[in-house]
Structures are given as structure tokens and as C-alpha cells.
Amino acid sequence: xxxxxxxxxxxxxxxxxxxxxxxxxxxxxxxxxxxxxxxxxxxxxxxxxxxxxxxxxxxxxxxxxxxxxxxxxxxxxxxxxxxxxxxxxxxxxxxxxxxxxxxxxxxxxxxxxxxxxxxxxxxxxxxxxxxxxxxxxxxxxxxxxxxxxxxxxxxxxxxxxxxxxxxxxxxxxxxxxxxxxxxxxxxxxxxxxxxxxxxx
Amino acid sequence: xxxxxxxxxxxxxxxxxxxxxxxxxxxxxxxxxxxxxxxxxxxxxxxxxxxxxxxxxxxxxxxxxxxxxxxxxxxxxxxxxxxxxxxxxxxxxxxxxxxxxxxxxxxxxxxxxxxxxxxxxxxxxxxxxxxxxxxxxxxxxxxxxxxxxxxxxxxxxxxxxxxxxxxxxxxxxxxxxxxxxxxxxxxxxxxxxxxxxxxxxxxxxxxxxxxxxxxxxxxxxxxxxxxxxxxxxxxxxxxxxxxxxxxxxxxxxxxxxxxxxxxxxxxxxxxxxxxxxxxxxxxxxxx
Numbered sequence: 001x002x003x004x005x006x007x008x009x010x011x012x013x014x015x016x017x018x019x020x021x022x023x024x025x026x027x028x029x030x031x032x033x034x035x036x037x038x039x040x041x042x043x044x045x046x047x048x049x050x051x052x053x054x055x056x057x058x059x060x061x062x063x064x065x066x067x068x069x070x071x072x073x074x075x076x077x078x079x080x081x082x083x084x085x086x087x088x089x090x091x092x093x094x095x096x097x098x099x100x101x102x103x104x105x106x107x108x109x110x111x112x113x114x115x116x117x118x119x120x121x122x123x124x125x126x127x128x129x130x131x132x133x134x135x136x137x138x139x140x141x142x143x144x145x146x147x148x149x150x151x152x153x154x155x156x157x158x159x160x161x162x163x164x165x166x167x168x169x170x171x172x173x174x175x176x177x178x179x180x181x182x183x184x185x186x187x188x189x190x191x192x193x194x195x196x197x198x199x200x
Numbered sequence: 201x202x203x204x205x206x207x208x209x210x211x212x213x214x215x216x217x218x219x220x221x222x223x224x225x226x227x228x229x230x231x232x233x234x235x236x237x238x239x240x241x242x243x244x245x246x247x248x249x250x251x252x253x254x255x256x257x258x259x260x261x262x263x264x265x266x267x268x269x270x271x272x273x274x275x276x277x278x279x280x281x282x283x284x285x286x287x288x289x290x291x292x293x294x295x296x297x298x299x300x301x302x303x304x305x306x307x308x309x310x311x312x313x314x315x316x317x318x319x320x321x322x323x324x325x326x327x328x329x330x331x332x333x334x335x336x337x338x339x340x341x342x343x344x345x346x347x348x349x350x351x352x353x354x355x356x357x358x359x360x361x362x363x364x365x366x367x368x369x370x371x372x373x374x375x376x377x378x379x380x381x382x383x384x385x386x387x388x389x390x391x392x393x394x395x396x397x398x399x400x401x402x403x404x405x406x407x408x409x410x411x412x413x414x415x416x417x418x419x420x421x422x423x424x425x426x427x428x429x430x431x432x433x434x435x436x437x438x439x440x441x442x443x444x445x446x447x448x449x450x451x452x453x454x455x456x457x458x459x460x461x462x463x464x465x466x467x468x469x470x471x472x473x474x475x476x477x478x479x480x481x482x483x484x485x486x487x
Binding site for chain 2: 036037038039040051053055064067068070071072088089090091092093096097098100101102106107108131133134135186190191192
């Protein structure tokens with residue numbers, strides 16, 4: 001089994017709900033967004049248009065981050081999800097530098113948005129073990145997958161542009177979508193074989 | 201015009217500059233890379249020129265300078281021991297081994313000075329120490345400017361030049377310093393200095409003609425982002441001033457004070473070269 005994601009950019013409305021849902025689900029520190037929606041400006045007036053491209057950890061089959069990690073903190077599970085063991089990370093940030101997708105974040109200080117933590121942030125401190133001086137990133141909401149739920153970004157997508165499933169199963173919805181729509185990966189030339197595909 | 205690549209750029213498709221290994225505490229990593237290069241280079245220059253006193257200085261630079269700089273850079277320095285576990289895949293792990301083995305063998309090389317076999321093995325690890333930083337950068341596929349086979353060669357070349365420069369400066373400043381073969385040191389400085397000109401020019405030109413992100417890096421370095429630092433630090437301090445003194449010194453005679461100026465100028469240029477390479481690491485747009 002290898003978990004993967006298909007994002008249909010034709011449906012993405014750029015509502016940023018995936019970003020907000022991820023933030024709410026994972027209690028990420030200020031300035032950290034496991035899921036980001038990038039804006040791309042195409043063309044020139046009067047034929048200009050915006051294109052929205054959601055990006056997050058690609059859970060690559062050949063992750064550059066795991067190869068360079070000197071401590072073994074970054075590893076790949078049997079289901080293809082690339083994770084970080086916060087107790088092993090020494091904060092050298094080699095993985096951040098090596099990742100072509102810029103989806104890893106260094107927690108210098110856990111921090112809060114205001115001077116004192118909001119009740120939500122106080123809960124987040126207890127719920128998530130984000131250690132200062134370590135690197136964090138998306139793990140496809142592994143805690144939700146264990147409960148049989150989809151990742152928060154997929155569950156919340158207002159235009160149903162995100163499809164989650166098993167890339168190894170040729171009959172899964174995402175495998176069929178990839179084949180039928182000639183879906184592509186970001187920066188495929190880097191040889192990392194990302195598990196996130198895009199339909200344009 | 202200065203191009204900042206602000207954090208807002210993280211939400212727009214476009215080029216993005218790496219910050220983790222050069223800004224704020226990243227400067228400690230730059231310092232560690234630099235001191236490792238100077239220390240390893242100085243050891244090799246000391247062996248080549250027969251300067252016994254250079255060996256403990258080289259070991260001190262690595263053990264007291266490079267090691268602590270690496271530790272201070274880490275977010276969790278007390279976990280550094282975990283980095284011993286992955287030499288089969290990570291250049292940082294390999295670098296730690298190179299550093300420790302170099303320091304241990306270096307001590308024995310000093311004690312048993314004159315043992316050619318021991319000096320050769322230590323020299324191998326000194327070379328590994330100066331070249332691994334380049335391999336660490338080249339192993340990052342996200343940054344085309346670094347992911348280039350010339351990067352390790354440039355790092356090794358810069359380290360050897362720095363080592364020769366430090367030895368030459370020491371020789372020029374301290375008349376009592378004993379070098380059994382100064383001519384070799386002068387040759388090493390001259391050869392490495394001129395070779396670095398070719399390496400840097402080839403590296404920049406090759407990158408300029410390759411991918412868009414590598415081209416952007418070269419433009420950022422030479423024109424858009426940090427031209428003053430690059431042209432003054434790398435070209436003037438690191439190349440023009442040292443060569444304009446070392447070449448006449450090789451052919452004829454130059455006052456010792458000028459040789460010290462050449463050495464110090466080269467050491468500054470070598471630091472700026474590493475700073476420039478790290479600073480100009482630019483990621484390509486994701487789409």
C-alpha cells in the first residue's frame with residue numbers, strides 16, 4: 001500500500017480551506033503551514049488569470065529528505081508516508097535544504113499568535129508534540145488515518161478537488177484518475193517520485 | 201536592484217532562496233564549513249611545506265572552531281550523537297566521522313612527526329574533511345546551483361588555497377617560524393589560486409547555461425542580489441589581490457608584509473566565497 005493524493009486543479013477554487021483545516025487539525029505554530037495554496041499568475045491583461053496550486057509534503061517514494069537525514073529521524077512507513085520522529089531530530093535542517101518542495105518547517109520557538117496562548121493554542125500544546133529546535137511537516141494526518149478518516153485537507157475541500165487513496169491499487173479512484181487524466185507530479189525531474197499528482 | 205525573496209514569496213509560485221543554512225544561526229554552519237576547510241587545508245599545507253607547528257593550529261581550528269560551531273547551529277545539540285548512525289547515506293554523518301578521525305590521527309601525526317605513512321593517512325582524512333561539505337551541498341537535489349559536480353571541487357580548492365594562505369601569512373608575519381620547504385608552499389598557493397579562477401568561472405558559466413533556477417542563482421550572485429559582496433569579496437579579495445602579490449613573489453622577491461596581506465586577503469575571500477555559494481542557493485518554482 002502507498003497512500004497518495006490527487007489534486008484536480010480544474011476544480012480548485014483557491015478558497016484556502018485546506019490550509020485552514022490543516023492549521024486547525026494540526027495546531028501548527030505561527031508561520032507554519034503544512035499545506036499551502038500557491039498562486040500563479042498566468043498571462044497578461046486582458047488575458048491574465050490566476051491559478052491556485054495547493055502544495056504540501058509529497059511523501060515521495062524516494063524522499064531526498066530521508067536520504068540526507070543524519071540521525072534517521074526522517075523515515076518512510078510501509079504505507080509510503082514520510083514521517084519525522086521528533087525525539088530523534090537534532091535540528092540540522094539538512095532535510096529542509098534538500099527538499100525540492102519547501103514543505104518542511106523548523107520550529108525555532110513554539111510561539112503563539114498573541115502574547116498569551118489562546119484556549120485553542122493551549123490545547124494544541126498538549127495535543128501535538130512539536131519540539132523546539134526540530135523539523136516538522138505534514139504526515140497525511142496519520143492520526144486521522146488510524147481512525148479510518150481522510151486527511152483534514154481532503155475532508156474539508158469545498159470543491160472536492162482532492163482525492164485520497166492507494167496508489168498501489170490500480171482499481172482505486174486515484175489510480176484511475178491519474179491514468180484517465182494524465183496527472184503529473186511536481187518537479188518530477190528530481191527523481192523523488194512524489195505521491196501527490198495534479199490534474200490540470 | 202535588490203531581490204529579497206521575502207517570506208510572502210512562499211505563497212506565490214516563483215523562485216525561493218534557501219535561508220536555513222545561511223541566515224541567523226545558519227551563519228554558524230557557514231563558519232563551521234569555513235573553519236573545517238581552513239583547518240584541513242592548513243594541515244595539508246603544513247605537511248607539504250614541512251611546518252610542524254602548523255599541525256596543532258590546524259587541529260585546533262577544527263576541534264575548537266568547527267566542532268562547537270556545528271553544535272551551536274543545531275536545534276537540539278545534545279542529540280548530536282545520533283548523527284553517527286547514518287554514514288551510509290548522509291554526508292553530515294560522514295563529515296562527523298571525517299572530523300573525529302582527522303583530529304585523532306592529527307594528534308598522532310604531530311607526536312610522530314616525520315612518519316610518512318601516518319601523515320598520508322591523516323592527509324586523506326584532511327582532504328575528506330574539506331571536500332565533504334561540497335558533497336553535502338551537491339546531495340541536495342532541490343537547489344540546482346548546488347546540485348553540481350563542481351561544488352565539491354570548489355570547496356576543496358577553496359580549502360587548500362585557504363590553508364596555503366594561512367601558512368604563508370604565518371610565515372610572513374613570524375620570521376622565526378620553521379618551514380623546511382617554503383618553495384612548495386608558494387607553489388601550492390599559486391597553483392591553487394590560479395586553478396580556483398578556472399573552477400569558479402567554469403562553475404558560474406556552467407550554471408548560467410543550465411536550468412532556470414541555476415541561472416537565477418548566478419544572476420542573484422553577480423547582478424541582482426549581492427553583486428557588491430561577490431565582486432568585492434570573492435573576486436577582489438579572494439582572487440585579484442592575492443594573485444597580484446603571489447605571482448610577482450613566485451617570479452622574484454616581494455616584501456614579507458605583502459605576502460601577509462595576500463594571505464589574509466585570500467582567507468577573507470575564501471569565507472565570502474562560501475557565504476556567496478550558500479546565499480545564492482535558489483529553489484526552482486514548483487510548476
